[in-house]
Amino acid sequence: MIGYIRVSDSQKADGESQREAIKAYAAKRGIQISDWIEEHVSATKTELRERKLSSLITSRQSIIVSDITRLGRQKVMELVGAIGQIASYGELHLAYSDTIINSENVDNAEIIFTVIGQSFASAVEAQKRSERAKAGHAKRKAKGLSSGRQKGQKVKSKLDEHTAFILNMLDSDKSKAEVLRKLSDKGVQVSRSRFYSWLEDRGLHNKKAEFQADMFTE
Known part of the structure; x- marks a missing residue:
């Protein structure tokens, strides 16, 4: 399981808060985080293919993020596509909302x-x-x-x-x-x-x- 952190500016404190939220979630669920990926880019100013997240998805590993906005904010179809890709081979964990998206519920509209x-x-x-x-x-x-x-x-x-x-x-x-x-x-x-x-x-x-x-x- 990979912990993914995205910070859109130089505010290092935000990256630390994401990391702590992911750690707390993983501990609660007994999940072992094998590695961390952190990048400092704006999701609104870059394409998914330009970010480390793209390579992470290609590597077909399950991912934990603090919340869905770490994957993207405004590009709805790109975000839906990323969620679908991750769920097709593994799990996407959202720490803040205590939500798991996988192949069993990715088609659940709610x-x-x-x-x-x-x-x-x-x-x-x-x-x-x-x-x-x-x-x-x-x-x-x-x-x-x-x-x-x-x-x-x-x-x-x-x-x-x-x-x-x-x-x-x-x-x-x-x-x-x-x-x-x-x-x-x-x-x-x-x-x-x-x-x-x-x-x-x-x-x-x-x-x-x-x-x-x-x-x-x-």
Whole structure:
């Protein structure tokens, strides 16, 4: 079993959080991880064939990832194809959602749409953050102000890298207190007030309805 980690930027902490989540999952299920593959690339700016993941799939080995967004976020058919390839010869384990996809359930629409939904939701939130940042920059530039961070401007949070996991938990009707406990188990320490502020700032306090609306307006 191979542990696969993908970090889209230079934030090494995200790679470590993925690794710890995979280790905890493997220990829980009694799985032996024979090797680790880690790469620092953006899934939205590269093709699957350009990443180490492609060679890993070709080697026909079962894979554990922290969540489905590590395989991809926006290229839906590419993501579905990767899932199908892995399931055709072995297993794809998703640590955060405690899900196994293999030949027995890869054609289960509910399972596949759920994991694809996680990827889509994460991509939507990332795009919105980018658009807000660009709009803020343009507004400040138009006023002749510094492009540095202004008072009240949203800053990157360590929770951003766990958006898919948090969305999945909340969509499963888990309480915010349960989500905080699960994050703590994964080594992500954050206060209740900071977590609630993060949900509010990212517009995720009512994210399920927003996510469903986005899906049908794309």
